[in-house]
Amino acid sequence: MAQTDGDLRRTPLYEAHKALGARMMPFAGWEMPVQYTSIIAEHRAVRSRAGLFDVSHLGRIRIEGPQAEPLLQRVLTVDVSRMAPGKARYSMLCREDGGILDDPVLYRLEADRFILVCNAISTRKVLDWLGTWNKSYGATLTDVTQETGALAFQGPRAAGHLAVLCTSTLNEMPPFTCVPARVAGLQGLVARTGYTGEDGFEIYLHVPGPLALWQVLMQHGMVPCGLGARDTLRLEAGFLLYGQDMDETVNPFEAGLERFVHLEKREFVGREALLVARDRPPERRMVGLVLVGPGVARSGYPILHQGWPVGRVTSGTYAPTLDVSIALGYVPPAVSSPGTRLEIDIRGRTAEAEVVSRPFYRREKFLPP
């Protein structure tokens, strides 16, 4: 899919990225920063202190009205009725055959007001899907991606830095909650969510709020981080990337995401197929792999068992925090147990790898004083 630069969308922070000398790259139809200085340095900033990401490319869809909950209850795999206002939840939209359409995060602002944040690559598709099902419900759907922006502020020191700028008592916010708040005088939605495996926040603001808050946080000396570090951080945390680690041909049981499928929920799109999938051994399972020796396993590389091809790597990287190479990929269940020895074909060289349980990296719950 050739895409010329002219077709690429730009976030409200585009000029700020250029001014910082970021290396820009096309990503899911957007021109996004990959790195400002070094992926490893940005990665370490998030693990040890805090880092600031522009995540305005993520799709933001507002769903409102008395029919909002019934619509979401129908299309999402999680039980929306059990979400109180102020809660956030990772979820999936599945097709009737159980294939994953996207894995958005749902924020419940009020009883009849939600924001669904989906992958940039899926935003159009999710809007169409919601629109189709909404014909039977009549909720108010609005794509607010263009008029808003989003910053992810992640790392063990993020809460402390943000508390200084914020009206709400952020330290008391549990993970996966959200609250309307003023940050540096700017009205926005502050959520204790993220995609890095660290404590942190995602902050949603109307334009031009994202640029203003970005500038304030930069003045406080925060480290700007690009999509390169976002990718290495999420992989260490064992998070899947939609469009790369799973797509419509994969169901949540194969992807290892079954805990986000609430089959006890009465009726939702894909439930019949997912009930079957639950009771039938899957043909393949997503596994985490750690390379025993040097080298980096990259997307598409064959996974072997005793020399025989059994699957392919979907994502792989050098993991800066762990100082080993890690990968995700699908293999048959028979060779998916932690401890199983597999091999990865790295451009004709066979590298030993071991199946491990995810996440690869787990943060310490409490910071040392």
Added chain:
Amino acid sequence: MNPPDCRYSREHEWVRLEPGGTAQVGITDFAQQELGDVVFLTLPQAGETLAQFHKFGEIESVKAVSDLYAPISGEVVEVNSGVAEHPELVNQEPYVRGWLLRIRVTDKNELDNLLSANDYEALVALKGQH
């Protein structure tokens, strides 16, 4: 700036002649910037021979993998153990502590097939334009 005492290949390797018929080989500053954080190197061992413009190894960064091509023919006499332990030296000091191999040069005339620092800078400037 690329050191004037090196010669450069179009594949972004450099070679620096030393007294006694040996030469150091590495990758250029432009190459390390394009690659980003270097995390692994696959290099030949002492005693192996390199042929000019032929692949002699691989360099892996967080984002990409790239083949290494010999800027000049010769026999490997030393592999920089520093970069094996600290691949980031290739990013930090590509022309100094980030050198990769020391080789005994087979034919100094092969240097004529390489670019001067000025010519290499012109090549890189061209690449930077698009």
